[in-house]
Amino acid sequence: MNTTYSVAKKIVIFERKFRIDAMVVLLDLDGTLINTASTKYKEYKDGVRQISIEDVPVFAGAREFVATLTNQGHKVYIISDSYPSYVKTISENIFHLEYLALSDKPNTSKTLKFLSDKGVNVNNDDIILVGDSSLDIHLGRKLRCKTIYLQLYNQNSEEFDDNDGIDERTTLKYGPTYFAKNYNTALEIVNFPLRHLLAIEGAALGLDTCNAVRFWNYKAPDHIVAIRCLARQENGACDKMSQAKIYYQIDNPERTAETLDILAKGASSYLAGLLQYSQHYKWDIFTYIPDKTTTTPPNKMKGIFNLIETTIPKGDIFSWSDNIRTSLRQEKNYHDRSQYIDQNLKINSSNLVSGKNIIVIDDQLTTGATAFAIRKKLKENGANNILFITLFYMILEVKDDKICPKCGKPLSIKVNRRNGNKFYSCQPERYGGDGCGYIENID
Missing domain, CATH: 3.40.50 (Rossmann fold)
Known part of the structure; x- marks a missing residue:
């Protein structure tokens, strides 16, 4: 391997070879498109008060980000855990997008039904979720789709609503696929996801990436x-x-x-x-x-x-x-x-x-x-x-929604340390769980 390669040259190769034609992009709302993580917006997000369109603090560049995604042919939807009327007002009138108000995020069954109703192939690898909190990354992992942790906030600048899950270290520990601090980077990731992989995850696919x-x-x-x-x-x-x-x-x-x-x-x-x-x-x-x-x-x-x-x-x-x-x-x-x-x-x-x-x-x-x-x-x-x-x-750990057919408890996904294969486990007491010991291989 020649470590003196030109990173810029590699990027050009990626752009030519690995551009994604169309993705299904799931966008969080608060903290991702609008600047509403402060506690002063809590009553609006909870449906206690109605917010007017003129008072919605849209992030600079958010409208252009959504418009560019749509114009490039991506299917874009908003997935938010705020109050339905609040989500509806902002999604339809500001961003002109279809939406799902998911009060119990991360709820995969409701999300999957929403996507299915929209004709989205939920087994498609070309789904990516963009959000600013651990709840977003948690949902993306349960859906087994790629995720972008979009960090637009200076977290020391004001008081945040704890329910929003905005904590950098926790969100990092949930393991997003990608990281972005602005809309331009997020857009690049959507269009060229392979070139933005972490270095070893890229190497596993035979790619040279320098991300960490x-x-x-x-x-x-x-x-x-x-x-x-x-x-x-x-x-x-x-x-x-x-x-x-x-x-x-x-x-x-x-x-x-x-x-x-x-x-x-x-x-x-x-x-x-x-x-x-x-x-x-x-x-x-x-x-x-x-x-x-x-x-x-x-x-x-x-x-x-x-x-x-x-x-x-x-x-x-x-x-x-x-x-x-x-x-x-x-x-x-x-x-x-x-x-x-x-x-x-x-x-x-x-x-x-x-x-x-x-x-x-x-x-x-x-x-x-x-x-x-x-x-x-x-x-x-x-x-x-x-x-x-x-x-x-x-x-x-993010648990799967799959239930043990023998005892009815949630199954965990484990990895065989010898061959790396994954399997479902109803983890028994001797391995630190409280399950019955049922095991099922994952294809």
């Missing part, structure tokens, strides 16, 4: 710290682009060269894009969290790290204590995980990191304890800018 989840950022006057994730490890219902199947192969002693190549290609593509688009930062060292002597397969992360191609100098900075006998995965909460890292992972020499800009890669982000503990260690030893990358991040 911006999980956390900190910018001080003299340094930055950031956490980025290259793919989603789904838990439960999700769109087809997520890659838990590949994640579970990382720990598999029989993992294939193809799996390693996908992981390395995704990381290499992200780093190449990082260097091209962030030329004002000079990265001095690219390193990884090493494997313990008890890790299976041996050199699990080192094997992937060695395959990643980058012009950034590679180095071994960290090592585990010799007498360590337990696993980080045995520590179940943030505090215990942080303490585990602090006590057992060491920096080989402060001279390796003092004054340096450092990129660290690891396999998974769950609680974030490892990332923040590494940040603390590096800063204590004089590191400057720090970028912590994970191949995957674990997203929150």
Whole structure:
């Protein structure tokens, strides 16, 4: 792989080869098309008071966004959890769109019936949901359609209605397929969805993409710290682009060269894009969290790290204590995980990191304890800018609507860690559930 490729050239290729002719676009209303997340609009959204068209605070560019989608041939509908008369007034008079007032979002049965009544093939992969909250992403995942997290708000600017589910970290943890901070980016995603995939999710399809989840950022006057994730490890219902199947192969002693190549290609593509688009930062060292002597397969992360191609100098900075006998995965909460890292992972020499800009890669982000503990260690030893990358991040579980035919309890979607195949499980007590143990394979 040539990591000096031109990202711009790749984008041109994507535009020619992967443009989508028409999508079914489901748009949230409040916070996505109109600026009504503030608590002062709650009575209108709840149907207590009637809002006049003149008083609706439409986001700049929202009308043009909807008009462009429609003119390009996409089928566009509004899906909102606000009061029906409120949704009707705004949808019909401002955006001229058909709508579904879904007071109990995420209700998939009502959404599917609405789409079916409109003649939409609900099994069609060309459905995408655009929203600003965890409720929107939750609904999209239950529908198994692609989702765009559209973040137009400065969340520190005013008080929000808690019922709207506007919380960046929670929404990220629900695992949207795509991310946009403006309508232009959202429009690009609708028209060219493949080129906007996360780096490893793109690599799984044979594509070079350099996108990552911006999980956390900190910018001080003299340094930055950031956490980025290259793919989603789904838990439960999700769109087809997520890659838990590949994640579970990382720990598999029989993992294939193809799996390693996908992981390395995704990381290499992200780093190449990082260097091209962030030329004002000079990265001095690219390193990884090493494997313990008890890790299976041996050199699990080192094997992937060695395959990643980058012009950034590679180095071994960290090592585990010799007498360590337990696993980080045995520590179940943030505090215990942080303490585990602090006590057992060491920096080989402060001279390796003092004054340096450092990129660290690891396999998974769950609680974030490892990332923040590494940040603390590096800063204590004089590191400057720090970028912590994970191949995957674990997203929150979204249960399917499918019911166990034996006991009537909701089924969960699980993944066979050996082969990556998904199955329905009525999770029994011995595996942390309260079900009967019924299992059904998913085709």
